[in-house]
Amino acid sequence: MLIRMGFLVLAVVAALAVAAWPSEVEEPQGPVIVMAPEVTWEPEEPGEGTLFRIRVRASEHTRVLGVHGTVAGEELHFARVDDRTFESIAVAPVGSPPTVESRLRYVYAEAPEAYDEVRIPVIPGSYDHEELRVAPRFGAPPSAEDQEQLDRDRARARAAAARAHRTRPQWTGDLVMPRDSRVTSGFGDGRVFNGQVSSRHMGLDLRGARGDTVLAAARGTVEVVDPFLLAGNVVYVNHGAGLLSAYFHLSRQLVSVGDTVEAGQPIGLVGATGRVTGPHLHWVVRYGMTSVDPRSLLTVLAPSRGRGRP
Numbered sequence: 001m002l003i004r005m006g007f008l009v010l011a012v013v014a015a016l017a018v019a020a021w022p023s024e025v026e027e028p029q030g031p032v033i034v035m036a037p038e039v040t041w042e043p044e045e046p047g048e049g050t051l052f053r054i055r056v057r058a059s060e061h062t063r064v065l066g067v068h069g070t071v072a073g074e075e076l077h078f079a080r081v082d083d084r085t086f087e088s089i090a091v092a093p094v095g096s097p098p099t100v101e102s103r104l105r106y107v108y109a110e111a112p113e114a115y116d117e118v119r120i121p122v123i124p125g126s127y128d129h130e131e132l133r134v135a136p137r138f139g140a141p142p143s144a145e146d147q148e149q150l151d152r153d154r155a156r157a158r159a160a161a162a163r164a165h166r167t168r169p170q171w172t173g174d175l176v177m178p179r180d181s182r183v184t185s186g187f188g189d190g191r192v193f194n195g196q197v198s199s200r201h202m203g204l205d206l207r208g209a210r211g212d213t214v215l216a217a218a219r220g221t222v223e224v225v226d227p228f229l230l231a232g233n234v235v236y237v238n239h240g241a242g243l244l245s246a247y248f249h250l251s252r253q254l255v256s257v258g259d260t261v262e263a264g265q266p267i268g269l270v271g272a273t274g275r276v277t278g279p280h281l282h283w284v285v286r287y288g289m290t291s292v293d294p295r296s297l298l299t300v301l302a303p304s305r306g307r308g309r310p
């Protein structure tokens with residue numbers, strides 16, 4: 001009798017196990033409700049050749065552990081701004097209108113990671129054209145020797161961009177124009193060198209006489225102090241999170257590679273080194289290798305902007 005009871009208990013346990021089995025298998029396949037995060041950006045329509053902020057906000061019942069991705073192929077560096085919100089600086093390159101593409105990857109706490117693609121509208125920039133006459137050496141195709149230096153200069157700029165992408169944000173709320181002077185040539189203007197359309201002007205020219213002081217726009221680490229062929233004597237400052245600023249045609253550099261510079265610190269003197277028509281500061285801001293209107297660095301990093309907004 002006792003043995004029979006034993007069998008009965010076993011049978012009941014087995015029956016329960018069989019009954020429980022299908023639901024245990026099905027549970028992970030059942031609808032895991034993951035509401036995709038909301039992606040927004042500021043400003044609502046970024047300008048061509050500017051920096052902007054992209055924001056990812058997790059839905060209320062979905063825990064997001066991390067956000068990764070790119071805009072215009074440049075890596076983003078998302079930082080958590082509150083329980084549900086992640087934010088990164090991003091770039092709308094020259095030539096991107098009508099839209100720039102963002103590819104995003106969400107790492108969820110309770111679900112497999114997911115991919116997302118967003119098209120962000122970009123307002124076209126309005127650019128001027130400018131005729132310039134420079135020394136014939138710079139108007140003709142470069143010699144083999146010049147080409148070698150151009151390649152070397154480009155490799156340095158690329159290495160600096162890669163380091164900026166690997167560096168944590170260095171800036172503080174302090175931001176300054178590197179010179180308090182008039183803009184003499186705008187960002188993005190078409191350049192016609194010795195009658196040939198050559199390129200766009202991928203920096204901002206600020207008036208200055210030889211020897212006038214050039215200030216670091218924001219806090220960062222000095223990455224490059226070098227003579228370049230076209231840019232002349234340069235200083236590159238790495239602000240972290242992909243951001244770099246560079247100061248071209250200097251008569252003198254006042255800092256060394258590895259120095260930490262504060263916003264407003266003198267880093268060089270205005271000059272006319274490299275491919276120039278006269279002394280001035282050519283100021284460059286890049287996100288990775290993508291140049292933007294340098295003034296958008298000050299706009300996007302300004303502490304009042306985009307903080308604490310719903």
Ligand SMILES: [Zn+2]
Pocket residue numbers: 185201203204205281282283
């Ligand atoms: Zn320039």
